[in-house]
Amino acid sequence: MPAGVRRPAAKTRNSVGAELSAGETEFIDFFVALARALRAPKSLGEIYGLLFASSEPRTFEGIVATLRISRGSASQGLRLLRTFGAVRVVYVAGDRRDHFVAETELRKLVTGFLSETALPQLEASAGRLDRIAERVPTKGVLHDRLQKLRSWERVGRQVLPLVGKLLG
Amino acid sequence: MPAGVRRPAAKTRNSVGAELSAGETEFIDFFVALARALRAPKSLGEIYGLLFASSEPRTFEGIVATLRISRGSASQGLRLLRTFGAVRVVYVAGDRRDHFVAETELRKLVTGFLSETALPQLEASAGRLDRIAERVPTKGVLHDRLQKLRSWERVGRQVLPLVGKLLG
DNA sequence: CGATTCGTTCAAAGATAAATGAACGTGGGA
DNA sequence: TCCCACGTTCATTTATCTTTGAACGAATCG
Known part of the structure; x- marks a missing residue:
């Protein structure tokens, strides 16, 4: 099923260039399906999938821009994922923004959930x-x-x- | 439908006047909450709860009348519960209607699910x-x-x- | 047979949940 | 201090799921 529609890139100040590779898109797709299976909001799957496939921590703005979701969704989705221990905030020197990474250890994910x-x-x-x-x-x-x-x-x-x- | 009583009241073949005891209602309430927790339709919880609290098998009509739900809900809910192995149809001699009972063994319920x-x-x-x-x-x-x-x-x-x- | 009972199906209505985006508080930097 | 970047909140819109009930086929009854 085709999903990703490319639109002109939003203005990205300094954070990541908001483009997804085919591989990243596949991962996101996988976690969106998983989210549906768990009857969780699609946006949770998108966010977790993006972070799961990222080598570097992502900023809030980076997530919003890359996934093209609203700030509201991102904020609420990240909060839920944090309460499950599925996402952590990591410190980055000299940057006041939050930086998010995915927890990928299955045991922690399941026990947190x-x-x-x-x-x-x-x-x-x-x-x-x-x-x-x-x-x-x-x-x-x-x-x-x-x-x-x-x-x-x-x-x-x-x-x-x-x-x-x-x-x- | 004429209102005349045409049949001995030994076996309840009635489609109205079904009443729930306070205790039964509590059980149904419990399973409705469980259904919500599992993000399943409320009607699943109602049906399973009713059967769980019943000493005798219930007919389709009995379920519909007692819970005051539509036939559609009852039919679909019972089907799903049967696919999970949470509800079984038992044979009752001389009665062409289906008779439903709840499976109450936890291991079967969980593995079925x-x-x-x-x-x-x-x-x-x-x-x-x-x-x-x-x-x-x-x-x-x-x-x-x-x-x-x-x-x-x-x-x-x-x-x-x-x-x-x-x-x- | 025809009439009736039983249970299923499915389009539409109704109920719930998720996504959006404007308004907002907070705190950092000049 | 003022200004602006950052992220949250929440009323509204939008999408999705659940329930309903009429229409239907199958099976039994008279």
Whole structure:
């Protein structure tokens, strides 16, 4: 599927010349597909893909100019990626702008993602199950099913940390 | 449709008047929240939650009437749940209608979900990476990053089956 | 057979989520 | 100090996903 439409280059003050090679475009394409699979915004995939394929840190402006996305998208996407630990800001001497790089270690990516998504869910579940317990008979199907849910939660709590180890 | 009662009320063949207990509602609520967390349609959570909390198999009509959702939603939701192995159709003698029950074994649910979502993605990735290889230099950053992606894919392929075992 | 029940399909409506861009706060440099 | 580069925020627009319900085919019933 064709995607990239070349437009006259935006004025780029000093940061990177905003052109993508065919190879870089392929990487971005890959991560856009991955983002869709994870039901994340396309822009997350674009941003991460660009950084993943970059040898050098990228500035905010560089990202916006290269991907032709809005500043809003870039700002929000980068924030989310940082909370997952998928993107870091690195210091560059004598430049006050932020410089972004992708974290490429699979274990860190997965554990970061899980601890920001699955873990909070698990914790919320515990309280929710207590709430259910208050409205369910102490005998019968509903009671049995509640035990089942509790066992799910227990297993989840045990398995989550192990996933990280599997990827080490 | 005439309102006359033409049938003994022994087996509930009614399409209206289905009522949920407070306990059942709590279970449905739980699974609706879970569906949202998994970014699945709310109706999936409703349907699965209802079946999870049911001691008896439910008919299609029963589900539609109890949850007050459209036939379309019910049909599509049940289909998806069946492809994940989260819902099964059970045979009931002398009744031509489908009867649905929830699969409650965590290991089956997770492996069913993964083999319908993650596994196809992994397989699609393999081809995609070959495609990237054709457009990337045999040296340099892009080449290195492609190797990295290949290693991700390899790890994924090894880890996926293990997840099932962890849940046994 | 024809009538009825069962469940599916799909175009359209409705609901949600993502992207945009103007307005804004912050802080660095002259 | 003032000015401007940097990045964030958020109301609005746009895109995408979900739900609905009428139309439909298949299977069973009378």
